[in-house]
Amino acid sequence: xxxxxxxxxxxxxxxxxxxxxxxxxxxxxxxxxxxxxxxxxxxxxxxxxxxxxxxxxxxxxxxxxxxxxxxxxxxxxxxxxxxxxxxxxxxxxxxxxxxxxxxxxxxxxxxxxxxxxxxxxxxxxxxxxxxxxxxxxxxxxxxxxxxxxxxxxxxxxxxxxxxxxxxxxxxxxxxxxxxxxxxxxxxxxxxxxxxxxxxxxxxxxxxxxxxxxxxxxxxxxxxxxxxxxxxxxxxxxxxxxxxxxxxxxxxxxxxxxxxxxxxxxxxxxxxxxxxxxxxxxxxxxxxxxxxxxxxxxxxxxxxxxxxxxxxxxxxxxxxxxxxxxxxxxxxxxxxxxxxxxxxxxxxxxxxxxxxxxxxxxxxxxxxxxxxxxxxxxxxxxxxxxxxxxxxxxxxxxxxxxxxxxxxxxxxxxxxxxxxxxxxxxxxxxxxxxxxxxxxxxxxxxxxxxxxxxxxxxxxxxxxxxxxxxxxxxxxxxxxxxxxxxxxxxxxxxxxxxxxx
Numbered sequence: 303x304x305x306x307x308x309x310x311x312x313x314x315x316x317x318x319x320x321x322x323x324x325x326x327x328x329x330x331x332x333x334x335x336x337x338x339x340x341x342x343x344x345x346x347x348x349x350x351x352x353x354x355x356x357x358x359x360x361x362x363x364x365x366x367x368x369x370x371x372x373x374x375x376x377x378x379x380x381x382x383x384x385x386x387x388x389x390x391x392x393x394x395x396x397x398x399x400x401x402x403x404x405x406x407x408x409x410x411x412x413x414x415x416x417x418x419x420x421x422x423x424x425x426x427x428x429x430x431x432x433x434x435x436x437x438x439x440x441x442x443x444x445x446x447x448x449x450x451x452x453x454x455x456x457x458x459x460x461x462x463x464x465x466x467x468x469x470x471x472x473x474x475x476x477x478x479x480x481x482x483x484x485x486x487x488x489x490x491x492x493x494x495x496x497x498x499x500x501x502x503x504x505x506x507x508x509x510x511x512x513x514x515x516x517x518x519x520x521x522x523x524x525x526x527x528x529x530x531x532x533x534x535x536x537x538x539x540x541x542x543x544x545x546x547x548x549x550x551x552x553x554x555x556x557x558x559x560x561x562x563x564x565x566x567x568x569x570x571x572x573x574x575x576x577x578x579x580x581x582x583x584x585x586x587x588x589x590x591x592x593x594x595x596x597x598x599x600x601x602x603x604x605x606x607x608x609x610x611x612x613x614x615x616x617x618x619x620x621x622x623x624x625x626x627x628x629x630x631x632x633x634x635x636x637x638x639x640x641x642x643x644x645x646x647x648x649x650x651x652x653x654x655x656x657x658x659x660x661x662x663x664x665x666x667x668x669x670x671x672x673x674x675x676x677x678x679x680x681x682x683x684x685x686x687x688x689x690x691x692x693x694x695x696x697x698x699x700x701x702x703x704x705x706x707x708x709x710x711x712x713x714x715x716x717x718x719x720x721x722x723x724x725x726x727x728x729x730x731x732x733x734x735x736x737x738x739x740x741x742x743x744x745x746x747x748x749x750x751x752x753x754x755x756x757x758x759x760x761x762x763x764x765x766x767x768x769x770x771x772x773x774x775x776x777x778x779x780x781x782x783x784x785x786x787x788x789x790x791x792x793x794x795x796x797x798x799x800x801x802x
Contacts, residue, residue: 305319305323305760307319307323309351313355314327314328314352314355314356314361314362314363315356315361315362315363320613320615321362321614321615322613322614322615322759324362325362325365325367325368327362328352328356328362328363328368328369328371328372329368329371329372329375330348330349330352330371330372330375330376330379331371331375332345333345333375333376333378333379333384334375334378334379334382338379339383342384345379345384346384346385346387349376349386349390350387350389350390353389353390353393358396358400359400364397364400366401366404366405366406366413366417367406367413367416367417369397369400369401369420370401370413370416370417370419370420371416371420372397373394373397373398373401373420373423373424374416374419374420374423374475376390376394377394377423377424377427377479378423378475380427381427381479381482394424394427395424395428397424398420398421398424398425398428398436399432401417401420401421401424402421402435402436402439405417405418405439405443410584410585411451411459411460411582411585411587412451412458412460412465412468412469414443414447415443415444415447415451415469415472416472417443418439418440418443418444418447419440419444419472419475419476421436421437421439421440421443422436422437422440422441422444422476422479422494423475423479424436425437425438425439425440425487426479426480426482426483426486426487426490426491437487437490441490441493441494444476444494444497445493445497448497448498448501451469452469452473452501452504452505453560453561454504454559454560455504455508455558455559455560455561456501456503456504456505456506456507456508456558457505457508457558457560457561457563458470458505459581459582459585460523460581460582460585460587460588461522461523461561461562461563461578461579461580461581461588461589462522462523462524462525462588463509463512463519463520463521463522463523463525464519464524464525464526464529464530464611465523465524465525465530465588466505466508466509466512467509467519467530467531467533467536468529468530469505470502470505470506470509470536470540471530471531471536471539473498473501473502473505474502474536474539474540474543476494476498477494477495477498477499477502477543478543480492480494480495481495502540502543502544502547503544503547503548503549506536506537506540506549507549507550507552508558508561509533509536510549510551510552511552511556511558511563511565512558512563512565512574513533514572514574514597514599514604515572515599515602515603516599516602516603516604517532517533517534518532518533519533520574520597520608521597521607521608521609521610521611521757522563522574522576522578522590522592522595522597522608523580523581523588523589523590523592524588524589524590524611524614525610525611526610526611526612526756526757526758526759527757527758528758528759529759552565552567554566554567554568554661554666555567555659555661555666557659561578562576562577562578562579562654563575563576563577563578564577564659564668566666566668566688566690568666568690568691568692569692569693569785570600570601570602570737570783571598571599571600571690571695571783572598572599572600573596573597573598573599573688573690573695574596574597574598575594575596575668575688576592576593576594576595576596576631577593577594577654577657577668577670578593578654579593579651579652579653579654580592580593580640580648580651580652581648583651586640586647586648586651587646587647587648588646589624589640589642589648589651590608590623590624590625590628590629590640590642591624591625591626591629591638591639591640591641591642591652591674592608592626592628592629592631592639593631593639593640593652593654593672593674594631594632594639594654594670594672594684594686595608595629595630595631596630596631596688596697597630598695598781600733600737600739600783601733601735601737601783602735603715603717603733603734603735603737604715605714605715605718605731605733605739605781606630606712606713606714606715607630607713607714607715607755607757607765608628608629608630608713609623609628609629609713609753609754609755609756610623610628610755610756610757610758611623611756611759612756612758612759612760612761612762613759613760614645614646615645616644616645617645620645621642621643623756624642625638625642626638626639626640627711628713629711629713630711630712630713631684631686631710631711632684632686632699632701632708632709632710632711632772632777633708633709633711634675634678634682634684634701634705634707634708635678635705635706635707635708636707637675637678638674639652639672639674639675639684640652640674641677650674650677651674652672652673652674652675653672653673653674654670654671654672655670655671655672655673656669656670656671656685657669657670658670664691665689665690665691666689666690666691667687667688667689667690668687668688669685669686669687669688670685670686671683671684671685671686672684675703675705676703678703678705679704680703680704680705681703681704682701682702682703682704682705682708683701683702683703684699684700684701685699685700685701685702686698686699686700692785693782693783693784693785694780694781694782694783695780695781695782696744696778696779696780696781697710697778697779697780697781698776698777698778699772699776699777699778700775700776701772701775701776702775707771708771708772708777709769709770709771709772710746710769710770710772710777710779711767711768711769711770712767712768712770712779713753713755713765713766713767713768714731714765714766714767714768715755715765716755716763716764716765717733717734718731718732718733718734718766719731719732720732720750720766720768722748722749722750722768725747726743726747726748726749727742727743727747727748728740728741728742728743729741729748729750729768737783737784738783738784739781739782739783740781740782740783741768741779741780741781741782742779742780742782743770743777743778743779744778744779744780745773745774745776745777745778746770746771746772746773746776746777746778746779747770747771747773748768748769748770748771748779749768749769750766750767750768750769751766751767751769752764752765752766752767753765753766753767
């Protein structure tokens with residue numbers, strides 16, 4: 303969470319840290335982190351300290367979500383060679399019993415999936431009638447939630463890249479433990495594998511499609527780097543579990559139809575487009591008002607970025623980060639395209655319509671509209687078109703209906719150097735690698751303003767934002783880069799890929 307704190311100073315609970323920080327404290331993720339074997343003695347002492355200071359039912363650690371993650375982490379640690387003393391095994395059984403009576407049916411989504419995963423782990427780890435009951439409960443939930451939460455294109459239904467990685471880790475963990483215990487609970491383990499194995503390649507393909515060339519996730523909806531395992535870690539885990547399964551390489555134009563994302567790649571450019579609904583209608587808690595937003599990498603470096611996520615809770619900053627102004631899309635009359643409120647709530651929300659994708663040898667084009675502003679008095683409808691050609695990305699916005707003011711926003715990565723000229727009609731961005739990118743406002747008027755980027759929880763980095771005033775219902779911005787730089791990048795990238 304990028305906020306330090308010593309256990310001897312702040313303990314396991316209390317107001318010294320926010321609830322999300324406390325949740326992470328109780329997960330025990332470090333038991334299975336890289337190099338964990340070097341911290342074995344500390345981990346044993348930490349488990350004993352947790353048992354001593356967290357009596358059953360008291361504090362954040364006994365809430366169902368952190369409880370679920372801790373049960374899994376303790377069992378994974380034990381299966382990897384860690385020795386749970388009798389007191390810890392007893393506590394683990396009490397934790398599973400407590401969880402089994404407090405499943406997060408009211409929250410559903412990733413929370414309920416985590417509950418079921420923990421009960422399956424406990425039901426396989428322990429023996430006896432009670433453990434069998436935990437396993438049966440887990441299977442009843444999983445058979446329903448797997449088909450609900452894993453979309454046909456492999457994406458996780460909450461449409462967050464970060465939560466997709468966590469869901470993929472859950473699936474691999476479930477397949478892994480089902481393999482470990484297939485002789486002891488053959489029928490149940492066979493069911494788990496039958497439900498999940500057909501989905502893992504699509505989930506891995508979705509993840510590869512939605513990553514940037516820097517090897518990290520894009521930041522759509524609630525997403526931050528460093529919470530879920532890294533892409534490299536997931537690739538390695540997948541390869542260990544499925545050494546013979548081949549995952550297709552994403553195509554230049556990849557349309558994730560069930561999720562609502564599109565990937566466009568040409569020479570040195572990679573654009574990731576959001577033409578999705580904000581999330582499941584009954585579960586939009588991790589949604590942002592980011593419809594028709596996008597991110598762009600050039601020469602392997604991020605150029606245009608969504609605002610990211612640095613906090614949860616119900617603060618004004620949390621609301622700002624979920625709002626339309628934190629994303630690379632159009633704001634009408636200062637309103638959000640979807641009515642985000644509270645910490646994890648959405649009222650009226652945008653629905654995409656009219657998605658069209660075209661591809662030929664010279665150009666890839668995507669266009670889509672959304673109705674999120676139709677709730678306003680003038681009933682505006684926003685339409686955006688992207689055209690990616692070698693050396694150029696063009697973004698055109700159009701509005702129908704009536705409104706007072708509309709602005710298209712483009713947030714630049716903090717490490718990009720920017721200048722503006724031509725009375726706000728053109729400018730230059732220089733990437734950290736030295737490659738220049740020219741931008742020209744073909745229609746509209748632009749200005750650079752100060753803003754922030756939040757790639758990690760607890761982190762806010764200053765950056766700059768290009769705001770383009772929509773004039774006569776239209777705006778059009780063209781980004782261009784050198785074909786020589788693109789050819790050089792493509793050659794180096796191909797050589798690197800061949801070496802791998």
